[in-house]
Amino acid sequence: MLEVKGLSAGYHHLQILHELDLEVHEGEIVALVGANGAGKTTTLKTLSGLVRPTAGSITFGGDQAVGVRPSELVARGLVQVPEGRALFGPLTVEENLRMGLWTRRKEARASADLEEVFELFPILLERRKQLAETLSGGQQQMLAIGRALMTRPKLLMLDEPSTGLSPKLTWTVLDAVKTIRDRGVAVLLVEQNAAQALNLADRAYVLESGSIVLSGTGKELATDERVRKAYLGL
Ligand SMILES: Nc1ncnc2c1ncn2[C@@H]1O[C@H](COP(=O)(O)OP(=O)(O)OP(=O)(O)O)[C@@H](O)[C@H]1O
Numbered sequence: 040m041l042e043v044k045g046l047s048a049g050y051h052h053l054q055i056l057h058e059l060d061l062e063v064h065e066g067e068i069v070a071l072v073g074a075n076g077a078g079k080t081t082t083l084k085t086l087s088g089l090v091r092p093t094a095g096s097i098t099f100g101g102d103q104a105v106g107v108r109p110s111e112l113v114a115r116g117l118v119q120v121p122e123g124r125a126l127f128g129p130l131t132v133e134e135n136l137r138m139g140l141w142t143r144r145k146e147a148r149a150s151a152d153l154e155e156v157f158e159l160f161p162i163l164l165e166r167r168k169q170l171a172e173t174l175s176g177g178q179q180q181m182l183a184i185g186r187a188l189m190t191r192p193k194l195l196m197l198d199e200p201s202t203g204l205s206p207k208l209t210w211t212v213l214d215a216v217k218t219i220r221d222r223g224v225a226v227l228l229v230e231q232n233a234a235q236a237l238n239l240a241d242r243a244y245v246l247e248s249g250s251i252v253l254s255g256t257g258k259e260l261a262t263d264e265r266v267r268k269a270y271l272g273l
């Protein structure tokens with residue numbers, strides 16, 4: 040579904056990503072783990088079309104994605120939930136969710152899509168008339184994911200969805216990621232919390248200083264000695 044080859048990118052003259060190779064197949068959760076500043080967010084921004092690659096290729100569903108506008112990529116099904124969530128604070132939960140419809144031509148199935156989001160996160164149904172800015176951190180994360188789902192993604196990219204959440208809410212969100220995958224949406228999950236991400240992921244990549252240094256199934260990496268030492272504190 041997503042095929043990345045030799046991808047390099049950065050900011051101004053500062054190169055951050057060095058020749059990344061990465062794939063996400065249909066039906067997979069793929070984790071991208073790495074320390075602070077490793078380049079995880081930069082990777083997602085480059086895949087979303089917000090940062091322009093200096094070398095390499097990105098194909099999505101067989102089509103070239105480099106140089107395509109971010110909004111067009113969203114319409115094609117490549118959708119990122121950004122770090123910090125970027126909600127419309129003064130709008131209600133339901134209004135935020137409906138914002139996810141902008142890439143779609145017909146609202147015909149909007150109510151069915153809303154129902155699917157509310158089924159995934161029942162608290163959002165309870166709070167549908169409440170302003171987004173008054174939600175708790177965990178509820179805001181759910182809303183950001185819900186809004187992304189309203190665009191009908193084929194590949195959903197999540198940037199540290201568990202940041203700032205209690206262990207219990209982290210599980211709620213990561214459980215939802217599994218349900219999303221089981222509904223047929225592939226997921227690229229960026230996490231500093233390597234233990235949980237590797238546990239959940241079908242496959243994973245480890246990013247260090249802008250290079251992929253290890254890849255394998257989630258299980259393989261979770262038991263890899265280097266990963267255990269560097270990322271799991273074991
Ligand atoms: N807009 C920018 N301009 C210049 N440098 C940037 C910019 N954004 C990020 N960087 C630099 O790029 C490097 C990678 O940052 P990035 O945000 O991709 O890391 P990350 O792996 O997501 O880290 P974190 O886990 O802290 O979110 C860092 O050294 C950072 O300082």
Ligand SMILES: [Mg+2]
Pocket residue numbers: 079080081122198
């Ligand atoms: Mg980041």
